[in-house]
Amino acid sequence: MAQAKSSNRDTGRKIIASNRKARHDYSIVDVYEAGVMLTGTEVKSLRLGRASLLDGFATIDDGEIFLRNVHIPEYEQGSWTNHEPRRVRKLLLHKEEIGRLIGKTRESGLTLVPLSLYFSQGKVKVELALARGKRSYDKRQDLAKRDADREVARAMGRRSKGME
Template sequence: MSVQAASSNRQGGRKIIAQNKKARHDYSILDVYEAGIVLTGTEVKSLRLGRASLVDGFATIDDGEIYLRNVHIPEYTHGSWTNHEPRRTRKLLLHRGEILRLIGKTKESGLTLVPLSIYFAAGKVKVEIALARGKRSYDKRQDLARKDADREVRRALGRRAKGMD
């Protein structure tokens, strides 16, 4: 892999492993938090290979602690009998004040915790979780219509700037 390709998936010192693009489509993002995650050795090795899926992932609050559930980190190919379970529940590491704030906000109706991305920051695996409210189907259609309209405006302005219109 070339140096340019390796740095193309880095954003501000972050090496992104996996993103949940569908989350931004299905949910209105209200607030974003960065959390550490408790992992085993083979999970970190598997993540270093860039293998993870956040598609069905979500976070829950149990006994004052936040857990990431249903995130798929495949088994490390060179692992032995110490290999991890791919969809195990993983504890998230946040400050106590952030956890208490999230507990209060998730008590509101319709709010949930959704993972947006997993990445390496300064050698540590971090998870970006969002406090989100589920969108209705008409909200999704309105967002798509707005994106299409913006795209058409940009195209028209680009053509006009080039003197094509």
């Protein structure tokens, strides 16, 4: 009876970094998952959970998508082979997805924003959002709605406890 080999790679989704500010500054239209082309020291630095997506965005150049302004700090045990922290990284997507993204960003003025960076089955992936920038009054409306929902939940909780 043969035994199946067990893989020592992560089978779940381990989040490295997330961009919470993106959901505040943009209204998300669609979300895509893309692989990221990295060097060895970048992967080692990410395994330590060190990355920042704060100013990150993606651009389309010559039919390819590149991730820009994402900060992955240098690996401390790296030697002269260490990487540049804010270098441009190529994203891996299917041709049909790239074509769809090119069309949507050109026609309706949408932006590509990274939402999170994570390991999925041992590979580094980025959750890329097709987003539209919010105006300041949209942000105020979202905050007011969130506050109102919170107040309603509090009132319902007090009422169910018989405090009102």
